[in-house]
Amino acid sequence: MTLSTDTRALSPAVATRLALPPHVFIDGQALPALSGQTLPVLDPADGHRIGTAACGDAADVDRAVRAARRAFDPASEWRTLTPIERGKVLHRIGDAILDHADEFAELEVLDAGKVRAAARGIDVDFAARSFHYFAGWPTKIVGSTVPTSHPGVHIATEKDPVGVVGAITAWNFPLLLCGWKLAPALAAGCTIVLKPSEETPHSALWLAELAVEAGLPAGVLNVVPGRGQEAGQALVDHPGVDKITFTGSTAVGKEIARRAADQVKRVTLELGGKSANIIFADADLDAAVAGSAGGLFWHSGQTCSAPSRLYVHRSVHDQVVERLHGIADGLRPGHGLDEGTELGPLVNASQKAKVGQHVSLAVEQGASVHVGPDVSADGFFHPATIISDARDDMACATEEIFGPVLTVLPFDDTDEVLRRADDSEYGLAAGIWTRDVSLAHRATRALRAGTVYVNGWGLTDPAAPFGGYRQSGYGRDLGPDSLEGYLETKSVWTFHG
Numbered sequence: 001m002t003l004s005t006d007t008r009a010l011s012p013a014v015a016t017r018l019a020l021p022p023h024v025f026i027d028g029q030a031l032p033a034l035s036g037q038t039l040p041v042l043d044p045a046d047g048h049r050i051g052t053a054a055c056g057d058a059a060d061v062d063r064a065v066r067a068a069r070r071a072f073d074p075a076s077e078w079r080t081l082t083p084i085e086r087g088k089v090l091h092r093i094g095d096a097i098l099d100h101a102d103e104f105a106e107l108e109v110l111d112a113g114k115v116r117a118a119a120r121g122i123d124v125d126f127a128a129r130s131f132h133y134f135a136g137w138p139t140k141i142v143g144s145t146v147p148t149s150h151p152g153v154h155i156a157t158e159k160d161p162v163g164v165v166g167a168i169t170a171w172n173f174p175l176l177l178c179g180w181k182l183a184p185a186l187a188a189g190c191t192i193v194l195k196p197s198e199e200t201p202h203s204a205l206w207l208a209e210l211a212v213e214a215g216l217p218a219g220v221l222n223v224v225p226g227r228g229q230e231a232g233q234a235l236v237d238h239p240g241v242d243k244i245t246f247t248g249s250t251a252v253g254k255e256i257a258r259r260a261a262d263q264v265k266r267v268t269l270e271l272g273g274k275s276a277n278i279i280f281a282d283a284d285l286d287a288a289v290a291g292s293a294g295g296l297f298w299h300s301g302q303t304c305s306a307p308s309r310l311y312v313h314r315s316v317h318d319q320v321v322e323r324l325h326g327i328a329d330g331l332r333p334g335h336g337l338d339e340g341t342e343l344g345p346l347v348n349a350s351q352k353a354k355v356g357q358h359v360s361l362a363v364e365q366g367a368s369v370h371v372g373p374d375v376s377a378d379g380f381f382h383p384a385t386i387i388s389d390a391r392d393d394m395a396c397a398t399e400e401i402f403g404p405v406l407t408v409l410p411f412d413d414t415d416e417v418l419r420r421a422d423d424s425e426y427g428l429a430a431g432i433w434t435r436d437v438s439l440a441h442r443a444t445r446a447l448r449a450g451t452v453y454v455n456g457w458g459l460t461d462p463a464a465p466f467g468g469y470r471q472s473g474y475g476r477d478l479g480p481d482s483l484e485g486y487l488e489t490k491s492v493w494t495f496h497g
Protein backbone atom coordinates (compact mmCIF):
# COMPACT_ATOMS: atom_id res chain seq x y z
CA MET A 1 0.00 0.00 0.00
CA THR A 2 1.35 3.44 -0.86
CA LEU A 3 0.45 6.58 0.96
CA SER A 4 0.82 10.21 0.03
CA THR A 5 -0.96 13.31 1.27
CA ASP A 6 0.08 14.98 -2.01
CA THR A 7 -2.45 12.94 -3.94
CA ARG A 8 -5.33 13.78 -1.60
CA ALA A 9 -7.49 16.79 -2.26
CA LEU A 10 -7.67 18.83 0.91
CA SER A 11 -10.64 21.06 1.57
CA PRO A 12 -9.86 24.73 0.74
CA ALA A 13 -10.21 25.80 4.40
CA VAL A 14 -7.70 23.20 5.55
CA ALA A 15 -5.27 24.00 2.75
CA THR A 16 -5.51 27.67 3.78
CA ARG A 17 -4.91 26.91 7.46
CA LEU A 18 -1.86 24.80 6.67
CA ALA A 19 -0.42 27.52 4.43
CA LEU A 20 -0.72 30.29 7.04
CA PRO A 21 2.57 31.79 8.21
CA PRO A 22 3.67 30.16 11.49
CA HIS A 23 2.06 32.05 14.36
CA VAL A 24 1.13 32.26 17.98
CA PHE A 25 -2.28 33.71 18.87
CA ILE A 26 -2.07 36.44 21.51
CA ASP A 27 -4.52 39.17 22.46
CA GLY A 28 -6.75 38.31 19.53
CA GLN A 29 -3.97 38.46 16.94
CA ALA A 30 -1.98 35.93 14.93
CA LEU A 31 1.67 36.95 15.37
CA PRO A 32 5.03 35.37 14.59
CA ALA A 33 6.92 33.93 17.56
CA LEU A 34 9.30 36.60 18.90
CA SER A 35 12.32 34.42 18.19
CA GLY A 36 11.15 33.63 14.66
CA GLN A 37 11.76 29.93 15.39
CA THR A 38 9.53 27.35 13.77
CA LEU A 39 8.81 23.64 13.98
CA PRO A 40 7.81 21.28 11.17
CA VAL A 41 4.44 19.55 11.45
CA LEU A 42 4.36 16.10 9.84
CA ASP A 43 1.52 13.94 8.59
CA PRO A 44 2.04 10.80 10.72
CA ALA A 45 0.57 8.62 7.98
CA ASP A 46 3.34 9.32 5.49
CA GLY A 47 5.96 11.39 7.28
CA HIS A 48 5.51 14.33 4.87
CA ARG A 49 5.68 17.86 6.15
CA ILE A 50 2.18 19.34 6.03
CA GLY A 51 2.86 22.64 7.73
CA THR A 52 5.15 24.77 9.83
CA ALA A 53 4.27 25.89 13.34
CA ALA A 54 5.65 28.76 15.35
CA CYS A 55 7.94 27.58 18.11
CA GLY A 56 6.95 29.86 20.95
CA ASP A 57 9.25 30.24 23.94
CA ALA A 58 9.32 31.98 27.32
CA ALA A 59 9.09 35.45 25.75
CA ASP A 60 5.94 34.52 23.85
CA VAL A 61 4.48 32.89 26.94
CA ASP A 62 5.17 36.09 28.85
CA ARG A 63 3.35 38.15 26.20
CA ALA A 64 0.42 35.74 26.29
CA VAL A 65 0.19 35.69 30.09
CA ARG A 66 0.24 39.49 30.21
CA ALA A 67 -2.63 39.56 27.69
CA ALA A 68 -4.54 36.99 29.74
CA ARG A 69 -3.96 39.01 32.93
CA ARG A 70 -5.26 42.19 31.28
CA ALA A 71 -8.31 40.28 30.11
CA PHE A 72 -8.81 39.09 33.70
CA ASP A 73 -8.85 42.60 35.14
CA PRO A 74 -12.05 43.07 37.20
CA ALA A 75 -13.09 45.94 34.92
CA SER A 76 -12.35 44.07 31.68
CA GLU A 77 -14.95 43.30 29.04
CA TRP A 78 -14.78 39.59 29.91
CA ARG A 79 -15.10 40.00 33.67
CA THR A 80 -18.04 42.36 33.34
CA LEU A 81 -20.03 40.18 30.95
CA THR A 82 -23.19 38.85 32.57
CA PRO A 83 -23.28 35.09 33.15
CA ILE A 84 -25.97 34.77 30.47
CA GLU A 85 -23.74 36.55 27.96
CA ARG A 86 -20.76 34.40 28.97
CA GLY A 87 -22.85 31.31 28.35
CA LYS A 88 -23.91 32.60 24.95
CA VAL A 89 -20.28 33.11 23.92
CA LEU A 90 -19.48 29.51 24.87
CA HIS A 91 -22.49 28.30 22.95
CA ARG A 92 -21.40 30.19 19.86
CA ILE A 93 -17.89 28.68 20.11
CA GLY A 94 -19.51 25.21 20.13
CA ASP A 95 -21.57 26.20 17.08
CA ALA A 96 -18.46 27.50 15.31
CA ILE A 97 -16.76 24.13 15.79
CA LEU A 98 -19.75 22.38 14.25
CA ASP A 99 -19.88 24.91 11.37
CA HIS A 100 -16.37 23.75 10.45
CA ALA A 101 -16.71 20.17 11.63
CA ASP A 102 -15.51 18.45 8.47
CA GLU A 103 -12.51 20.74 8.14
CA PHE A 104 -11.55 20.32 11.79
CA ALA A 105 -11.78 16.55 11.33
CA GLU A 106 -9.47 16.76 8.33
CA LEU A 107 -6.95 18.84 10.29
CA GLU A 108 -6.97 16.30 13.13
CA VAL A 109 -6.35 13.48 10.65
CA LEU A 110 -3.37 15.32 9.18
CA ASP A 111 -1.85 16.53 12.47
CA ALA A 112 -2.56 13.58 14.74
CA GLY A 113 -2.95 10.61 12.37
CA LYS A 114 -6.59 10.04 13.15
CA VAL A 115 -9.14 8.18 11.06
CA ARG A 116 -11.56 10.70 9.52
CA ALA A 117 -14.81 9.16 10.77
CA ALA A 118 -13.56 9.00 14.35
CA ALA A 119 -12.11 12.50 14.18
CA ARG A 120 -15.46 13.84 12.95
CA GLY A 121 -17.74 11.69 15.10
CA ILE A 122 -15.75 11.75 18.32
CA ASP A 123 -13.11 14.49 18.53
CA VAL A 124 -14.93 17.32 16.79
CA ASP A 125 -18.37 16.41 18.04
CA PHE A 126 -17.16 16.07 21.63
CA ALA A 127 -15.26 19.35 21.52
CA ALA A 128 -18.43 21.13 20.39
CA ARG A 129 -20.56 19.34 22.98
CA SER A 130 -18.15 20.36 25.73
CA PHE A 131 -18.67 24.03 24.87
CA HIS A 132 -22.42 23.53 24.59
CA TYR A 133 -22.56 21.72 27.93
CA PHE A 134 -20.46 24.27 29.81
CA ALA A 135 -22.43 27.13 28.17
CA GLY A 136 -25.17 26.24 30.62
CA TRP A 137 -22.99 26.64 33.69
CA PRO A 138 -22.15 30.36 34.12
CA THR A 139 -25.70 31.04 35.31
CA LYS A 140 -25.56 28.20 37.81
CA ILE A 141 -22.33 28.95 39.66
CA VAL A 142 -23.63 29.95 43.07
CA GLY A 143 -22.33 30.53 46.58
CA SER A 144 -24.26 30.02 49.79
CA THR A 145 -25.17 31.78 53.00
CA VAL A 146 -23.49 30.51 56.12
CA PRO A 147 -25.39 30.04 59.40
CA THR A 148 -23.35 31.84 62.06
CA SER A 149 -23.49 32.22 65.83
CA HIS A 150 -21.92 35.70 65.59
CA PRO A 151 -24.57 38.34 66.26
CA GLY A 152 -24.85 41.16 63.71
CA VAL A 153 -22.80 39.37 61.08
CA HIS A 154 -23.80 38.07 57.69
CA ILE A 155 -21.55 35.47 56.03
CA ALA A 156 -21.89 34.37 52.44
CA THR A 157 -19.65 32.42 50.10
CA GLU A 158 -18.96 33.50 46.55
CA LYS A 159 -17.33 31.53 43.76
CA ASP A 160 -14.49 33.36 42.03
CA PRO A 161 -12.73 32.31 38.84
CA VAL A 162 -9.27 31.02 39.75
CA GLY A 163 -7.60 33.52 37.40
CA VAL A 164 -5.24 32.90 34.48
CA VAL A 165 -5.15 29.23 33.51
CA GLY A 166 -2.18 27.62 31.77
CA ALA A 167 -3.46 24.66 29.75
CA ILE A 168 -0.93 22.15 28.40
CA THR A 169 -2.33 19.45 26.15
CA ALA A 170 -1.17 16.27 24.43
CA TRP A 171 -1.17 15.31 20.77
CA ASN A 172 -3.65 12.46 21.00
CA PHE A 173 -6.80 14.65 21.18
CA PRO A 174 -5.77 18.16 20.12
CA LEU A 175 -9.23 19.69 19.57
CA LEU A 176 -11.17 17.51 21.97
CA LEU A 177 -8.86 18.48 24.83
CA CYS A 178 -9.55 22.13 24.05
CA GLY A 179 -13.17 21.36 24.86
CA TRP A 180 -12.21 19.52 28.04
CA LYS A 181 -9.92 22.27 29.34
CA LEU A 182 -11.08 25.55 27.85
CA ALA A 183 -14.85 25.22 28.11
CA PRO A 184 -15.03 24.82 31.92
CA ALA A 185 -12.31 27.43 32.44
CA LEU A 186 -14.25 29.95 30.34
CA ALA A 187 -17.55 29.01 32.01
CA ALA A 188 -15.91 29.80 35.35
CA GLY A 189 -14.78 33.21 34.01
CA CYS A 190 -11.05 32.46 33.76
CA THR A 191 -8.68 33.57 31.03
CA ILE A 192 -6.30 31.14 29.37
CA VAL A 193 -2.93 30.56 27.80
CA LEU A 194 -2.93 27.24 25.95
CA LYS A 195 0.21 25.38 24.89
CA PRO A 196 -0.86 22.64 22.50
CA SER A 197 1.46 19.78 21.62
CA GLU A 198 4.14 20.77 19.16
CA GLU A 199 3.00 17.84 16.99
CA THR A 200 -0.59 19.05 16.63
CA PRO A 201 -0.96 22.85 16.88
CA HIS A 202 -3.37 23.64 14.04
CA SER A 203 -6.83 22.99 15.47
CA ALA A 204 -6.21 24.94 18.69
CA LEU A 205 -4.96 27.99 16.77
CA TRP A 206 -8.01 27.93 14.52
CA LEU A 207 -10.35 27.46 17.45
CA ALA A 208 -8.88 30.53 19.17
CA GLU A 209 -9.58 32.66 16.09
CA LEU A 210 -13.12 31.31 15.80
CA ALA A 211 -13.67 32.00 19.50
CA VAL A 212 -12.85 35.68 18.98
CA GLU A 213 -15.24 35.77 16.02
CA ALA A 214 -17.83 34.18 18.32
CA GLY A 215 -17.51 37.11 20.72
CA LEU A 216 -14.76 36.05 23.11
CA PRO A 217 -12.90 39.25 23.99
CA ALA A 218 -9.30 39.46 22.79
CA GLY A 219 -6.79 38.18 25.35
CA VAL A 220 -9.19 35.74 27.02
CA LEU A 221 -7.84 32.78 25.03
CA ASN A 222 -4.22 32.84 23.87
CA VAL A 223 -2.39 29.98 22.16
CA VAL A 224 1.39 29.53 22.18
CA PRO A 225 2.56 26.45 20.27
CA GLY A 226 6.08 25.38 21.13
CA ARG A 227 8.18 22.78 22.86
CA GLY A 228 7.18 21.45 26.24
CA GLN A 229 10.63 22.02 27.69
CA GLU A 230 10.50 25.71 26.70
CA ALA A 231 7.00 27.09 26.25
CA GLY A 232 5.38 24.49 28.51
CA GLN A 233 7.87 24.95 31.30
CA ALA A 234 7.70 28.76 31.00
CA LEU A 235 3.93 28.58 31.44
CA VAL A 236 4.25 26.42 34.55
CA ASP A 237 6.87 28.76 36.03
CA HIS A 238 5.21 32.08 35.12
CA PRO A 239 4.08 33.94 38.25
CA GLY A 240 1.14 35.41 36.31
CA VAL A 241 -0.45 31.97 35.91
CA ASP A 242 -2.76 30.88 38.72
CA LYS A 243 -3.52 27.33 37.66
CA ILE A 244 -2.13 24.65 35.39
CA THR A 245 -4.36 22.06 33.76
CA PHE A 246 -2.40 19.32 32.01
CA THR A 247 -3.03 16.19 29.95
CA GLY A 248 -0.05 14.04 29.08
CA SER A 249 2.46 11.60 30.47
CA THR A 250 2.79 10.80 34.16
CA ALA A 251 6.49 11.72 34.05
CA VAL A 252 5.81 15.26 32.82
CA GLY A 253 2.79 15.56 35.13
CA LYS A 254 5.04 14.89 38.14
CA GLU A 255 7.55 17.46 36.92
CA ILE A 256 4.77 20.04 36.49
CA ALA A 257 3.38 19.34 39.97
CA ARG A 258 6.86 19.77 41.49
CA ARG A 259 7.50 23.06 39.73
CA ALA A 260 4.00 24.42 40.35
CA ALA A 261 4.40 23.68 44.06
CA ASP A 262 7.03 26.45 44.31
CA GLN A 263 4.26 29.00 43.74
CA VAL A 264 1.49 26.88 45.29
CA LYS A 265 -0.20 26.94 41.91
CA ARG A 266 -3.41 24.99 41.50
CA VAL A 267 -2.86 21.93 39.32
CA THR A 268 -5.14 19.44 37.58
CA LEU A 269 -3.37 16.44 36.06
CA GLU A 270 -4.86 13.92 33.63
CA LEU A 271 -2.07 11.42 33.11
CA GLY A 272 -1.35 7.94 31.89
CA GLY A 273 -3.09 4.65 32.46
CA LYS A 274 -2.84 0.89 32.13
CA SER A 275 -6.51 0.23 32.40
CA ALA A 276 -7.71 -3.22 33.43
CA ASN A 277 -10.63 -4.77 31.60
CA ILE A 278 -12.12 -8.04 32.89
CA ILE A 279 -14.15 -10.53 30.88
CA PHE A 280 -15.95 -12.91 33.26
CA ALA A 281 -17.01 -16.40 32.17
CA ASP A 282 -20.71 -15.48 31.92
CA ALA A 283 -20.15 -12.39 29.72
CA ASP A 284 -21.78 -11.88 26.33
CA LEU A 285 -18.58 -12.75 24.50
CA ASP A 286 -19.55 -11.15 21.20
CA ALA A 287 -20.07 -7.81 22.92
CA ALA A 288 -17.10 -8.23 25.26
CA VAL A 289 -14.60 -9.06 22.53
CA ALA A 290 -15.83 -6.40 20.12
CA GLY A 291 -16.02 -3.75 22.88
CA SER A 292 -12.62 -4.58 24.32
CA ALA A 293 -10.91 -4.58 20.93
CA GLY A 294 -12.72 -1.41 19.85
CA GLY A 295 -11.79 0.37 23.07
CA LEU A 296 -8.15 -0.50 22.57
CA PHE A 297 -7.61 -0.17 18.82
CA TRP A 298 -9.40 3.12 18.06
CA HIS A 299 -6.86 5.88 17.51
CA SER A 300 -4.33 3.04 17.42
CA GLY A 301 -4.30 2.63 21.18
CA GLN A 302 -3.18 6.23 21.75
CA THR A 303 -5.81 6.98 24.37
CA CYS A 304 -5.07 7.48 28.03
CA SER A 305 -7.93 5.20 29.07
CA ALA A 306 -7.13 2.40 26.58
CA PRO A 307 -8.17 -1.00 28.03
CA SER A 308 -4.70 -2.36 27.41
CA ARG A 309 -4.66 -4.98 30.19
CA LEU A 310 -7.34 -7.59 29.45
CA TYR A 311 -8.07 -10.26 32.07
CA VAL A 312 -10.10 -13.18 30.68
CA HIS A 313 -11.59 -16.06 32.68
CA ARG A 314 -9.59 -19.16 31.89
CA SER A 315 -12.70 -21.06 30.72
CA VAL A 316 -13.15 -18.62 27.79
CA HIS A 317 -9.56 -17.38 27.47
CA ASP A 318 -8.51 -19.31 24.38
CA GLN A 319 -11.61 -18.51 22.37
CA VAL A 320 -11.35 -14.83 23.31
CA VAL A 321 -7.71 -14.74 22.21
CA GLU A 322 -8.61 -16.45 18.93
CA ARG A 323 -11.37 -13.91 18.26
CA LEU A 324 -9.01 -11.04 19.08
CA HIS A 325 -6.52 -12.42 16.57
CA GLY A 326 -9.29 -12.36 13.98
CA ILE A 327 -10.10 -8.73 14.77
CA ALA A 328 -6.42 -7.72 14.59
CA ASP A 329 -6.10 -9.50 11.24
CA GLY A 330 -9.17 -7.73 9.88
CA LEU A 331 -8.30 -4.16 10.84
CA ARG A 332 -7.34 -2.22 7.75
CA PRO A 333 -4.46 0.18 8.29
CA GLY A 334 -4.06 3.25 6.12
CA HIS A 335 -4.22 6.98 5.80
CA GLY A 336 -7.03 8.41 7.89
CA LEU A 337 -8.41 10.40 4.94
CA ASP A 338 -8.89 7.22 2.86
CA GLU A 339 -12.26 5.47 2.78
CA GLY A 340 -12.19 2.17 4.63
CA THR A 341 -9.20 2.91 6.85
CA GLU A 342 -9.70 1.43 10.31
CA LEU A 343 -6.27 1.76 11.89
CA GLY A 344 -4.26 4.95 11.58
CA PRO A 345 -0.59 5.54 12.34
CA LEU A 346 1.11 6.45 15.61
CA VAL A 347 1.84 10.12 16.03
CA ASN A 348 5.57 10.15 15.37
CA ALA A 349 8.71 8.09 14.87
CA SER A 350 9.60 7.96 18.55
CA GLN A 351 6.15 6.61 19.52
CA LYS A 352 6.55 3.98 16.79
CA ALA A 353 9.96 3.01 18.14
CA LYS A 354 8.69 2.93 21.72
CA VAL A 355 5.76 0.65 20.85
CA GLY A 356 8.03 -1.64 18.82
CA GLN A 357 10.44 -1.93 21.76
CA HIS A 358 7.60 -2.93 24.07
CA VAL A 359 6.53 -5.72 21.72
CA SER A 360 10.13 -6.96 21.26
CA LEU A 361 10.61 -7.04 25.03
CA ALA A 362 7.43 -9.07 25.48
CA VAL A 363 8.74 -11.62 22.97
CA GLU A 364 12.13 -11.77 24.73
CA GLN A 365 10.32 -12.37 28.02
CA GLY A 366 8.50 -15.37 26.57
CA ALA A 367 5.08 -13.98 25.64
CA SER A 368 3.25 -14.96 22.43
CA VAL A 369 2.66 -12.16 19.96
CA HIS A 370 0.13 -12.04 17.11
CA VAL A 371 0.30 -9.15 14.65
CA GLY A 372 -2.23 -7.96 12.11
CA PRO A 373 -1.46 -6.44 8.70
CA ASP A 374 1.16 -3.70 8.45
CA VAL A 375 1.59 -0.82 6.02
CA SER A 376 4.79 -0.50 4.09
CA ALA A 377 5.14 3.25 3.89
CA ASP A 378 7.09 6.13 5.35
CA GLY A 379 4.43 6.71 7.99
CA PHE A 380 4.59 5.76 11.66
CA PHE A 381 2.38 2.68 11.59
CA HIS A 382 2.36 -0.19 14.03
CA PRO A 383 0.17 -3.22 13.32
CA ALA A 384 -2.65 -4.29 15.64
CA THR A 385 -0.96 -6.64 18.11
CA ILE A 386 -2.25 -9.17 20.64
CA ILE A 387 0.14 -10.34 23.37
CA SER A 388 -0.84 -13.52 25.25
CA ASP A 389 0.96 -16.00 27.53
CA ALA A 390 2.19 -12.98 29.46
CA ARG A 391 2.58 -12.43 33.21
CA ASP A 392 1.35 -9.56 35.38
CA ASP A 393 4.89 -8.40 36.14
CA MET A 394 5.98 -7.98 32.51
CA ALA A 395 6.33 -4.44 31.16
CA CYS A 396 3.58 -5.13 28.60
CA ALA A 397 1.18 -5.66 31.53
CA THR A 398 2.32 -2.79 33.72
CA GLU A 399 3.50 0.08 31.49
CA GLU A 400 1.51 2.42 29.29
CA ILE A 401 2.44 1.38 25.73
CA PHE A 402 0.26 3.93 23.89
CA GLY A 403 -0.05 1.86 20.74
CA PRO A 404 -2.36 -0.77 19.25
CA VAL A 405 -1.08 -3.46 21.58
CA LEU A 406 -3.37 -5.51 23.81
CA THR A 407 -2.01 -7.75 26.58
CA VAL A 408 -4.28 -10.67 27.53
CA LEU A 409 -3.95 -12.43 30.89
CA PRO A 410 -6.02 -15.41 32.15
CA PHE A 411 -7.63 -15.60 35.62
CA ASP A 412 -9.47 -18.22 37.64
CA ASP A 413 -11.23 -16.50 40.50
CA THR A 414 -13.10 -13.24 41.12
CA ASP A 415 -11.21 -12.12 44.25
CA GLU A 416 -7.96 -12.93 42.54
CA VAL A 417 -8.73 -10.93 39.37
CA LEU A 418 -10.06 -7.90 41.25
CA ARG A 419 -6.85 -7.86 43.29
CA ARG A 420 -4.66 -8.22 40.19
CA ALA A 421 -6.63 -5.64 38.22
CA ASP A 422 -6.18 -3.14 41.03
CA ASP A 423 -2.47 -3.83 41.48
CA SER A 424 -1.28 -0.94 39.31
CA GLU A 425 0.35 2.41 39.84
CA TYR A 426 -2.39 3.83 37.59
CA GLY A 427 -6.15 4.17 38.10
CA LEU A 428 -7.70 5.94 35.13
CA ALA A 429 -10.32 3.50 33.87
CA ALA A 430 -11.43 -0.10 34.43
CA GLY A 431 -14.06 -2.33 32.91
CA ILE A 432 -15.95 -5.52 33.51
CA TRP A 433 -18.07 -7.72 31.28
CA THR A 434 -20.64 -9.92 33.03
CA ARG A 435 -24.39 -10.66 33.04
CA ASP A 436 -24.37 -10.96 36.85
CA VAL A 437 -25.61 -7.69 38.40
CA SER A 438 -24.32 -8.54 41.87
CA LEU A 439 -20.87 -9.26 40.50
CA ALA A 440 -20.97 -6.01 38.53
CA HIS A 441 -21.74 -4.00 41.67
CA ARG A 442 -19.11 -5.81 43.68
CA ALA A 443 -16.46 -5.21 41.01
CA THR A 444 -17.27 -1.53 40.43
CA ARG A 445 -16.91 -0.95 44.18
CA ALA A 446 -13.61 -2.83 44.32
CA LEU A 447 -11.91 -1.27 41.29
CA ARG A 448 -10.07 1.94 42.16
CA ALA A 449 -10.28 3.96 38.94
CA GLY A 450 -11.78 7.29 37.92
CA THR A 451 -14.08 5.65 35.38
CA VAL A 452 -15.49 2.13 35.55
CA TYR A 453 -17.35 0.68 32.58
CA VAL A 454 -19.79 -2.24 32.83
CA ASN A 455 -20.50 -4.13 29.59
CA GLY A 456 -19.10 -1.37 27.40
CA TRP A 457 -16.01 0.74 26.97
CA GLY A 458 -14.87 4.17 25.93
CA LEU A 459 -17.82 6.55 25.97
CA THR A 460 -17.29 9.91 27.60
CA ASP A 461 -19.82 12.67 28.21
CA PRO A 462 -19.26 16.36 28.94
CA ALA A 463 -21.42 15.94 32.05
CA ALA A 464 -19.49 12.94 33.41
CA PRO A 465 -16.27 13.68 35.35
CA PHE A 466 -13.13 12.10 33.91
CA GLY A 467 -9.82 11.68 35.71
CA GLY A 468 -7.58 9.36 37.60
CA TYR A 469 -6.82 7.71 40.89
CA ARG A 470 -3.21 7.22 41.98
CA GLN A 471 -0.57 8.14 39.35
CA SER A 472 -3.22 8.70 36.68
CA GLY A 473 -3.55 12.19 38.12
CA TYR A 474 -5.74 14.36 40.27
CA GLY A 475 -8.61 16.74 39.77
CA ARG A 476 -11.20 16.03 37.10
CA ASP A 477 -11.94 17.10 33.56
CA LEU A 478 -15.60 17.45 32.50
CA GLY A 479 -18.76 17.63 34.54
CA PRO A 480 -19.39 19.88 37.55
CA ASP A 481 -16.25 18.56 39.24
CA SER A 482 -14.05 20.10 36.55
CA LEU A 483 -15.71 23.46 37.04
CA GLU A 484 -14.76 23.39 40.72
CA GLY A 485 -11.13 23.16 39.59
CA TYR A 486 -11.41 26.59 37.98
CA LEU A 487 -13.07 28.28 40.97
CA GLU A 488 -11.99 29.63 44.33
CA THR A 489 -14.37 29.94 47.27
CA LYS A 490 -14.45 33.28 49.05
CA SER A 491 -16.18 33.86 52.41
CA VAL A 492 -17.59 37.38 52.65
CA TRP A 493 -18.25 38.69 56.17
CA THR A 494 -20.48 41.74 56.54
CA PHE A 495 -20.70 43.36 59.99
CA HIS A 496 -23.98 45.15 60.65
CA GLY A 497 -22.72 46.90 63.78
Ligand code: NDP
Binding pocket: 168, 169, 170, 171, 172, 195, 196, 197, 198, 199, 226, 227, 228, 229, 231, 232, 233, 236, 247, 248, 249, 250, 252, 253, 255, 256, 270, 271, 272, 273, 303, 304, 351, 354, 400, 401, 402
Ligand atom coordinates in the same frame (compact mmCIF):
# COMPACT_ATOMS: atom_id res chain seq x y z
P1 NDP B 1 4.27 14.58 27.23
O1 NDP B 1 3.70 14.40 28.59
O2 NDP B 1 5.73 14.81 27.09
O3 NDP B 1 3.55 15.83 26.48
C1 NDP B 1 2.29 16.36 26.80
C2 NDP B 1 2.36 17.88 26.72
O4 NDP B 1 3.23 18.40 27.71
C3 NDP B 1 2.89 18.41 25.40
O5 NDP B 1 2.25 19.62 25.07
C4 NDP B 1 4.35 18.63 25.73
O6 NDP B 1 5.03 19.49 24.86
C5 NDP B 1 4.25 19.20 27.12
N1 NDP B 1 5.47 19.10 27.92
C6 NDP B 1 6.51 18.24 27.78
N2 NDP B 1 7.44 18.46 28.71
C7 NDP B 1 7.00 19.50 29.46
C8 NDP B 1 7.53 20.20 30.60
N3 NDP B 1 8.71 19.88 31.13
N4 NDP B 1 6.82 21.23 31.10
C9 NDP B 1 5.61 21.55 30.59
N5 NDP B 1 5.07 20.93 29.51
C10 NDP B 1 5.75 19.91 28.96
O7 NDP B 1 3.83 13.35 26.38
P2 NDP B 1 4.53 12.79 25.05
O8 NDP B 1 3.93 13.55 23.97
O9 NDP B 1 6.02 12.85 25.10
O10 NDP B 1 4.12 11.26 25.10
C11 NDP B 1 4.93 10.37 25.88
C12 NDP B 1 4.07 9.34 26.53
O11 NDP B 1 3.12 9.97 27.39
C13 NDP B 1 3.20 8.53 25.59
O12 NDP B 1 3.90 7.47 25.04
C14 NDP B 1 2.11 8.09 26.49
O13 NDP B 1 2.52 6.95 27.19
C15 NDP B 1 1.93 9.24 27.44
N6 NDP B 1 0.84 10.15 27.05
C16 NDP B 1 -0.31 10.08 27.74
C17 NDP B 1 -1.36 10.89 27.36
C18 NDP B 1 -2.65 10.84 28.07
O14 NDP B 1 -3.68 11.17 27.48
N7 NDP B 1 -2.68 10.47 29.33
C19 NDP B 1 -1.28 11.80 26.23
C20 NDP B 1 0.01 11.81 25.60
C21 NDP B 1 1.00 11.00 26.01
P3 NDP B 1 5.69 18.92 23.49
O15 NDP B 1 4.81 19.44 22.46
O16 NDP B 1 7.05 19.46 23.38
O17 NDP B 1 5.72 17.44 23.57
